[in-house]
Structures are given as C-alpha cells and as structure tokens.
Amino acid sequence: MxxxxxxxxxxxxxxxxxxxxxxxxxxxxxxxxxxxxxxxxxxxxxxxxxxxxxxxxxxxxxxxxxxxxxxxxxxxxxxxxxxxxxxxxxxxxxxxxxxxxxxxxxxxxxxxxxxxxxxxxxxxxxxxxxxxxxxxxxxxxxxxxxxxxxxxxxxxxxxxxxxxxxxxxxxxxxxxxxxxxxxxxxxxxxxxxxxxxxxxxxxxxxxxxxxxxxxxxxxxxxxxxxxxxxxxxxxxxxxxxxxxxxxxxxxxxxxxEGLDAIHARHRRVGDFTRQGVRDLGLQLFANPAFASNAVTAIRVPPGIEAARLRARLRDEFGQEVAGGQGALKNDIFRIGHMGQVTEADIQPVFDALRQIL
Ligand SMILES: Cc1ncc(COP(=O)(O)O)c(C=O)c1O
Incomplete structure (x- = not known):
C-alpha cells in the first residue's frame, strides 16, 4: 500500500x-x-x-x-x-x-x-x-x-x-x-x-x-x-x-540531509503534486499562493462520490489518500507529501487517478 x-x-x-x-x-x-x-x-x-x-x-x-x-x-x-x-x-x-x-x-x-x-x-x-x-x-x-x-x-x-x-x-x-x-x-x-x-x-x-x-x-x-x-x-x-x-x-x-535540503525537497514535491493535479484537469482547493508543501487538497470533480473514489484508489490501485474532514468530507480529498517523500512516491497516485477518472 x-x-x-x-x-x-x-x-x-x-x-x-x-x-x-x-x-x-x-x-x-x-x-x-x-x-x-x-x-x-x-x-x-x-x-x-x-x-x-x-x-x-x-x-x-x-x-x-x-x-x-x-x-x-x-x-x-x-x-x-x-x-x-x-x-x-x-x-x-x-x-x-x-x-x-x-x-x-x-x-x-x-x-x-x-x-x-x-x-x-x-x-x-x-x-x-x-x-x-x-x-x-x-x-x-x-x-x-x-x-x-x-x-x-x-x-x-x-x-x-x-x-x-x-x-x-x-x-x-x-x-x-x-x-x-x-x-x-x-x-x-x-x-x-x-x-x-x-x-x-x-x-x-x-x-x-x-x-x-x-x-x-x-x-x-x-x-x-x-x-x-x-x-x-x-x-x-x-x-x-x-x-x-x-x-x-x-x-x-x-x-x-540538512534542513534547507528538506525544505527544498518539500517545495519541489509540493510543486510536482500541484502540477500533477492540474495535468489531470482537477482543481486545487487551497489558495495557490499559500498551498501547503506537506499536503495537497483536491476538489472532488462533480458527479463523483468522494468516498468511492478513495476506495477505488485504495482497493484497486493500492493508493491510500485521505478524505476531507467535517464539512469538506464530500468535497475534497488529500494527498500527503511530508517526510521521506519524492516525486516517485506521488506519481502512482496520479497514474491511478488517470485510470479511474
Ligand atoms: C495541524 C494538526 N494539528 C493537530 C493534529 C492532531 O494530531 P493527532 O492526531 O496526532 O492528535 C493534526 C493531525 O492530523 C494536525 O495535522
């Protein structure tokens, strides 16, 4: 997983x-x-x-x-x-x-x-x-x-x-x-x-x-x-x-690794994730000027059920992403990209999303 x-x-x-x-x-x-x-x-x-x-x-x-x-x-x-x-x-x-x-x-x-x-x-x-x-x-x-x-x-x-x-x-x-x-x-x-x-x-x-x-x-x-x-x-x-x-x-x-390198890698993976979302034709939830480099929230496209999208990502493709919380439960899903993470860890989520969508 x-x-x-x-x-x-x-x-x-x-x-x-x-x-x-x-x-x-x-x-x-x-x-x-x-x-x-x-x-x-x-x-x-x-x-x-x-x-x-x-x-x-x-x-x-x-x-x-x-x-x-x-x-x-x-x-x-x-x-x-x-x-x-x-x-x-x-x-x-x-x-x-x-x-x-x-x-x-x-x-x-x-x-x-x-x-x-x-x-x-x-x-x-x-x-x-x-x-x-x-x-x-x-x-x-x-x-x-x-x-x-x-x-x-x-x-x-x-x-x-x-x-x-x-x-x-x-x-x-x-x-x-x-x-x-x-x-x-x-x-x-x-x-x-x-x-x-x-x-x-x-x-x-x-x-x-x-x-x-x-x-x-x-x-x-x-x-x-x-x-x-x-x-x-x-x-x-x-x-x-x-x-x-x-x-x-x-x-x-x-x-x-060093603190500056860790911060730079998170900026890079954050940019990569946001670009991947746009490339799929999906919408980012956060104001782009303040978008987090640790987690990306994505709007669930109209006509798609958030819980089902996540279940398919998990059960069919082995990609576990997070749902929205509270009032945002059905509106967004979230990809985490903090810690020991590179672009190679995020790409499979996009590959799976492309097939599902
Ligand atoms: C910003 C923020 N504050 C507080 C918490 C709560 O932490 P925990 O679930 O470890 O109690 C979390 C966990 O998701 C968080 O992301």
Missing amino acids: NLRIPGPIPVHPRVMAAMNQPMINHRGPRFSAIFGEAADGLRWAFQTAQEVLVLTSSGTGGLEAAVANTISPGDRVLSLSIGNFGERLRTLARIHGAQVTALDAPAGQPIDVSQVRQALHDNPPFHAVLVTHNETSTGVTNPMREIALAVNDLGEVRPLTIVDAVSGVGCLPLPMDELGLDVVVSGSQKAWGLPPGLAFVAISERAWPVIERCRSPRFYFDLRQARKSAANRQTPWTPAVGLIFGLQEALLMMRE
Missing part, C-alpha cells in the same frame, strides 16, 4: 530497524544518552536554542499540554482558525476557561494578517495568540513570518504565540527563535516519519514564567515536571522507549 495520507506517513526501514531493539531501562544511562541526542536533534529541527520537550501522546496531547500550561481561566486569547485543527486548538482554549476572540478565514484561505493586526490593536491586551502553522484539513500554510511580526510589533507586552505546527515543523520552514514564537507543537507521525505516539513541545524562555504561574489543572501534561526530568535527560513518566529509539535515527537521517 502506498500510504499517501498526511500522517501517519511511511516509516523508513532505518527507523524501523532502530525501533526493533530489546527494551532498556528508561532510568538508565543508555536511555539518557539516546534521549539527550534526540532532544538536541529536535532543537536543531525546530531551529531553537530553547527546550523541546518530548511527551508520550499524539499531537493533540501536545496541544493540550501547550494550552493547559499557559492559559488560565479568564485569560483573553486571540484564536486564528483556518480549518478543523484551528477549531480544535480554540476548543482546547475554551475548555481551559479562556475568553476567546475568534478570527477565521474561509476554507482554503490563510489568515488575513491585516485582520490580526487590527484585532491586536483594537482590543488589547491579549494573553496569547493561537495559530495553526500548516492546516492539514485544507492544505493551507499560514504566513507565519507576517503573523509573528504582527505580534512582535507589540514589543514587551506582546501575547504569547502558541503554534500548532503538528504537520508543519520538520518539513516546512518555521524558525522558532527567529520568529519569536513561544510554544511550538508537533507530532511524531508527521514530518518526522515515526509511528504516532510522541508529541514535541518547544517552549521559549518567555513562556516559562507563564507556565509556572498558570492556574489550570495539569498532571500528566505538566510541563514543569517534563522540564525538570529533561534536565536529567529523562521523562517524568514511562516514555514510549521504542519510539525514542526511532526518533534518534529519524533525526540522524534528517541531519544527514
């Missing part, structure tokens, strides 16, 4: 081999050495000198940790949503008692940065801005540099910037420190090419006093505990040791 959904993605044989090892003591020196190396690799990939904490959870757990550790009941947050995952982060903030100001963009569009500036200036102060880096449900990448600039222009009193980069960081550029981002979250089954089960949460120096003061309840996801343990290259609770073996190897492979 050619797994072409936007996560989980195929796991490289080198990473599978690394995970296929006897279990070790997660409180012993060998684990600490591996965990320490992985943490260094994550700092490199997140382009940050700050702490990147590793949690045993899916990406949503990382987002919940981000919110539960920074947002106290009553805090005012500006929530920027361009799709399903933006909505999810907003829901998390509401559940933790935030007073949410919502700013949305129509599906397929990025956030309008002038509206962000206006919201920040019209109604200050905000405690945090919540934003999705790469909206996997629509295949749109937000203009993170411009959004970060709008926040950073507020200077010392600026809100924390909390970023759902679950499907973005590690394959699309998001230099955390350069952009002054405060909390950046990712998940192991995306660009990193691991099975699901780990969340990565990078935290700025500026965010730590907020985390210390935060009044929201937290235990498993208490980032203060995770930080304390990370200083000893451990985790507070029993970690997914097998995935940490894989993470060490995955990051080694990423370092061998």
